[in-house]
Amino acid sequence: MxxxxxxxxxxxxxxxxxxxxDSEELSQVQELFRQYPVLEGxxxxxxxxLGAxxxxxxxxxxxxxxxxxxxxxxxxxxxxVRRKSSVPWGRIVGGLAVGVSLLLGWQNWQLRQQLAKQQPDDVAITAEESLPPGQERLAFEEVLADHQNSLVRSQGPVDFATQNVAAVRSKYAQRMVLPTALPQLMKAQLLGGSFCELTQTKGIRLSYQVKTGKTVSFYQLLNSEGFPPATPGEIGAPIQVVQESNTLVSYVWKEQDYIYVLVGDLPLQEMRQLALSI
Amino acid sequence: MLWAQSPLQTEPPSHDCSRQMQEGLNINMTDADLIEKLETGDPKALGEIYDRYSNLVFSLALRMLGNRQEAEDLAHEIFLKFYQGGNYNQKRGSLGSYLATVTRSRSIDRLRSRTNRRQILNRWQQDLSKAPLNLPADHASLKERQKRVRDALSQLSETQRQVLELSYYEGLSQSEISKRLQRPLGTVKSWARKGLLQLRDQLKDESDDV
Known part of the structure; x- marks a missing residue:
């Protein structure tokens, strides 16, 4: 063929x-795949x-x-002690053909993000446009759920209340390898930290309160092979939006062993400023 | 059969049988056997996996990072993390492919952290760090496979090879390669695409043999 x-x-x-x-070429390839699915192989x-x-x-x-x-x-x-991977690979990977479809979806998503990035800040980004495909979506949905759960817990959003980031680090240094200093948000008040076990990774959730009284979560997650980080983009730009509440999940950056994610129910511009204050 | 389904079988280890005997490991153990032992927390299995794959991991890290100390540190980190609980799943590919993919991904992270973080974060580029190391036919020895890939690469023009290597080993986008080489973007794209097609043609026969 x-x-x-x-x-x-x-x-x-x-x-x-x-x-x-480019976007025009991508459309042509998608048309080729539509006509000749065997080309995905x-x-x-x-x-x-390339991989060889x-x-x-x-x-x-x-x-x-x-x-x-x-x-x-x-x-x-x-x-x-040596934990076997609990990542549901069968569900995530789902076969080579599906993988190629995800790749197509991923590239579409990237293009949409590129277009979204060129729009003014006050242009609403709909949930549909912002949702990454497949495994990434599942992973960040779990982060979002963790944030939302932290807001409704009877004991408050943090397991360890402190205004000192270093104290959070000391508290959880036994449970995971942490850098000597944790990054922190400079334009918000630290409430404390919690240790998070997600399906595909684990990490620290730092809970902060912003001036409006809302709580945002700043995650430092292990860059696990099973946890797909978003492709680095504009700092603070949303990777997922919950439309009903305007909660944003913003990828911040990936650095060697860690992925940093910011989650909060804040206007986009405010979210970006918070991310840039790290 | 697709290359993606061709596991990297390890060569029978020839370099350090005495150590294996001392450590009580059967030299004919497959990777799957070793991983099973590793799951029990047995560091001897790690030693054997290291003996099989350290050259690949170290060579790739050194090529990408250009610094022996950093390459050593990265190789150490990769094997130790793998021992402590990596996310390797045999259904996804061979152990060699997994370790090479992790090495490349971590090397690119390190390269990126060397430069301005935010400049990088503002860049949108296709991350090839997940590009699988899909190896040719598994009935050939690793050395034979390496020779075939080298022969295939030698058939490419210098510019084609250079562009593919900059993309793979340095994680550069074609726009960045265009700036680096001071050649038009269209030319760089053409070199990369033609080079990849030629490489695929050179290696295709092996995949069809499987």
């Missing part, structure tokens, strides 16, 4: 596999060829002491 495409069409598919199509071949690049590297052996260092760090764990 692939060989029967014109050279231009083949190049379009290659551009698709590289993730470098060809994309996997192209991505496979590391095999072309000259092999460099790590220094011998690295193994010793690793083995010294890897103290025996008791049975059951």
């Amino acid at each position: 692939f060989e029967s495409l014109t050279p231009d069409q083949q190049e379009l598919l290659a551009g698709y596999a590289l993730g470098e199509l 060809e994309v996997l071949h192209l991505q496979g060829a 690049l590391p095999l072309g590297l000259e092999i460099e052996e790590p220094p011998a002491e690295l193994r010793s260092r690793l083995m010294a760090s890897a103290t025996p764990l008791s049975t059951g």
Whole structure:
């Protein structure tokens, strides 16, 4: 099938596999997929060829002491401590064909986000436009649910009340690896911190109160392989909106081991300012 | 058969059998066997997995980060985290593919954190960090596979290879590559697309053999 495409069409598919199509080209590829679903498999071949690049590297052996260092760090764990992945891969991945469909949806979403980014701040972004597809949506919905649950708990939004971020770090340093300093919001009052176990990752939720009295949650989550971070975008820009309450889930940034997410029922502009004050 | 379904089988380890004997591991253990042992918290299994894949992880990290110390630290971190409870799932692909994907993803994170964070966050680019390391036919030894990929890469023009490598190893968008090489964006796109098509053609026969 692939060989029967014109050279231009083949190049379009290659551009698709590289993730470098403009919106017009993307429409053309989507039309090709619609006509010839078998081409989705060809994309996997192209991505496979790209993914084989590391095999072309000259092999460099790590220094011998690295193994010793690793083995010294890897103290025996008791049975059951090394947790098997609880990620519902079957539901998330769902097969290669679905994966390609998600990719298409993802690229559409990216394009919509690019367009949304070019609009003035006061232009409403609807929930439909803001929702990322598939696994990302599921993951951030869980973060949103955690935030909303924290607001209605009888004991208040925090497990550990303090106005000192360092105290939160000390409190939870035993439960997960944390950097020496936690980032914090500068334009809000810290209420305290809580430890969160989500399906695909875990982390710290810092609860803050803003001037209007509303509570926002600032999450520092482990950059787990099972937790899909949003593609980095404009700081504070929404990745998900709950239309009824205007609650925004804003991806903030990903940095090495952590993903930072801000959730709150605030106007978009205010949310961005909060994110930029970190 | 798709490459995505072709597991990276490890070569029979030839370099350190004595250590394996001392550690009580069967040299013919499959990756799946080792992962099963790892799930019980047995660090010996980690040692064997390290022996099989450390060259791949370290070479890729070194290529991407350009610094031996950083590459060592990253390799250490990747294997230790894997031991402590990685999210690897055998149904998603081979262990080698998983470790290479994690190495690339973490390397790109480190590269990005070196430059201005917000400048990067304001950039929209396709993140290829999830591009799978789908390896050719699993009946060939790793060395044979490496030779085939090197041969395939040598068939590309210098510019085609350079553009694909900048995209893969440095995570650059084609706009950024265009600026870096001071060549028009359209030219860079053409090099990348033609290069990838040619690479796919060169490696296609192997996938069809499986």
